[in-house]
Amino acid sequence: MRVMVQGLGIPVDPALRSHVERRVGSALGRFGPKVDRVTVRLSDAGNSAVPGVRCAVTLSMADGLVKVEDSGDEPFEAVARAIDRAGRALVREVERQHEVREGIGLGPGSSSLVDREPEPMPSTPGRPRLKRTPTGGEDELGHRRRA
Numbered sequence: 422m423r424v425m426v427q428g429l430g431i432p433v434d435p436a437l438r439s440h441v442e443r444r445v446g447s448a449l450g451r452f453g454p455k456v457d458r459v460t461v462r463l464s465d466a467g468n469s470a471v472p473g474v475r476c477a478v479t480l481s482m483a484d485g486l487v488k489v490e491d492s493g494d495e496p497f498e499a500v501a502r503a504i505d506r507a508g509r510a511l512v513r514e515v516e517r518q519h520e521v522r523e524g525i526g527l528g529p530g531s532s533s534l535v536d537r538e539p540e541p542m543p544s545t546p547g548r549p550r551l552k553r554t555p556t557g558g559e560d561e562l563g564h565r566r567r568a
Contacts, residue, residue, distance in 0.1 A: 448508030476503035
């Protein structure tokens with residue numbers, strides 16, 4: 422897994438870079454091998470409603486992306502919060518992909534969305550369905566014909 426750290430208006434020193442690498446390793450945990458590349462972008466959030474440092478984390482996997490953002494007063498705080506969120510989002514994404522692949526939650530006996538048969542709509546009990554028959558001035562849908 423490659424870790425890229427970019428600073429937009431914020432200097433990235435070796436201490437910050439090693440902090441990012443350490444946090445990425447611990448936050449991604451057992452799902453780390455599924456991630457090909459981690460991109461961490463730090464920028465000054467001076468123009469936003471919340472001043473401070475904004476941190477955007479992108480996890481690139483073979484079958485998708487996970488993107489999160491967070492902010493903090495200091496770069497180290499923003500990095501810690503954003504990478505922790507990215508780790509939780511990665512766990513949710515991997516579990517979601519597992520459920521789709523295994524067909525969990527799709528109904529009895531169904532292995533994929535394609536195999537599912539649509540369920541018939543139940544009619545409302547006690548209310549008979551009215552069937553319109555076309556008269557001289559209407560077509561089969563009940564619309565008036567223009568002369």
